[in-house]
Amino acid sequence: MLYTLARKALFRLDPETAHDLALKSLSALGPGAALLGAGAGAGEARRVMGIDFPNPVGVAAGLDKNGEYIDALSALGFGFVEVGTVTPRPQPGNPKPRLFRLEEHEALINRLGFNNHGVEKLLRNIERSSFRGVLGINIGKNADTPLERAADDYLACLDAVYARASYVTVNISSPNTKDLRQLQSGERLDALLGALMGRRSELARRHGVARPLLVKVAPDLDDGQIEAIAGLALAHGVDGLIATNTTVDRESVAGHRLGQEGGGLSGKPLFARSTRVLARLAAALQGRVPLVGVGGILSGADARAKIDAGASLVQIYTGFIYRGPALIGEARKALLP
Numbered sequence: 043m044l045y046t047l048a049r050k051a052l053f054r055l056d057p058e059t060a061h062d063l064a065l066k067s068l069s070a071l072g073p074g075a076a077l078l079g080a081g082a083g084a085g086e087a088r089r090v091m092g093i094d095f096p097n098p099v100g101v102a103a104g105l106d107k108n109g110e111y112i113d114a115l116s117a118l119g120f121g122f123v124e125v126g127t128v129t130p131r132p133q134p135g136n137p138k139p140r141l142f143r144l145e146e147h148e149a150l151i152n153r154l155g156f157n158n159h160g161v162e163k164l165l166r167n168i169e170r171s172s173f174r175g176v177l178g179i180n181i182g183k184n185a186d187t188p189l190e191r192a193a194d195d196y197l198a199c200l201d202a203v204y205a206r207a208s209y210v211t212v213n214i215s216s217p218n219t220k221d222l223r224q225l226q227s228g229e230r231l232d233a234l235l236g237a238l239m240g241r242r243s244e245l246a247r248r249h250g251v252a253r254p255l256l257v258k259v260a261p262d263l264d265d266g267q268i269e270a271i272a273g274l275a276l277a278h279g280v281d282g283l284i285a286t287n288t289t290v291d292r293e294s295v296a297g298h299r300l301g302q303e304g305g306g307l308s309g310k311p312l313f314a315r316s317t318r319v320l321a322r323l324a325a326a327l328q329g330r331v332p333l334v335g336v337g338g339i340l341s342g343a344d345a346r347a348k349i350d351a352g353a354s355l356v357q358i359y360t361g362f363i364y365r366g367p368a369l370i371g372e373a374r375k376a377l378l379p
């Protein structure tokens with residue numbers, strides 16, 4: 043009810059301003075934000091990739107790119123928070139406008155392009171937060187780093203965040219950094235995963251702990267590509283896969299006045315496509331690599347469907363914009379055993 047009112051006001055603003063304002067207001071509530079969320083309930087905890095999650099519903103990457111709102115988001119009742127995507131150096135992202143609301147479809151289109159303050163600033167923000175829960179850090183490459191040197195950026199970020207992350211996500215599926223998704227193709231992915239898993243072993247030795255490494259994939263993959271990614275994940279011993287990022291497909295929003303805006307589409311129209319990729323990965327992996335289901339969760343039933351399709355955990359972004367904190371409790375309830 044409270045959020046219905048807030049949403050009315052927020053949706054009158056341009057989407058990026060509304061986003062910043064909503065998160066700042068939430069942050070200003072401090073521990074009071076917990077009044078909006080539900081505390082831990084019995085039977086909600088999950089152990090996945092060796093990590094104890096208080097509940098299986100997390101914040102998807104991109105909502106808190108710089109780690110400025112970790113305390114507020116966790117107070118709302120999310121079981122884990124994934125910050126980023128962060129790049130080695132700060133960068134402004136694409137020119138505005140770059141975020142669009144397709145209200146009739148409960149969807150967003152974004153072409154932000156990894157706007158972020160850089161990995162050093164992210165680490166300082168994390169240092170300042172009092173959060174001691176499960177923190178994922180999602181890493182990417184700078185826009186001006188050539189694709190051939192992409193591994194250098196991912197390795198620099200992995201080195202920098204390793205000690206602070208509960209897990210690290212390798213984002214190779216954003217449609218808003220030129221050619222990034224080419225890193226999902228067989229040869230490039232093989233080389234990237236070889237470099238990253240090798241470095242992870244070194245870091246594990248140095249820090250005395252092996253942090254899980256996850257790879258986040260696009261929803262726009264055919265069956266052959268899905269099989270290839272699953273095979274490489276197994277071959278390299280990747281700890282988890284996140285399915286999926288936003289889609290470049292526009293069939294589901296054809297005819298909408300904003301439907302042809304460039305970027306990635308998220309929210310309700312993404313659900314079927316991303317759940318299909320999740321289910322295909324699950325079929326290929328047969329439980330050998332844990333999966334995180336994300337894309338188009340707008341209700342508890344949607345969250346349940348991700349688990350039924352093979353996910354061990356779920357994440358939410360666009361649904362949180364449309365439904366507010368109530369969706370977190372609803373999803374958690376739907377996922378009770």
Ligand SMILES: Cc1cc2nc3c(=O)[nH]c(=O)nc-3n(C[C@H](O)[C@H](O)[C@H](O)COP(=O)(O)O)c2cc1C
Nearest residue numbers: 102103104126127152286287308309337338359360
């Ligand atoms: C505005 C916006 C920014 C995003 N930024 C990132 C990002 O920086 N890194 C990333 O891995 N995913 C990013 N995503 C993708 C989400 O994490 C998620 O995978 C996708 O939106 C599908 O989930 P949803 O339908 O619940 O939004 C972004 C999504 C949106 C809407």
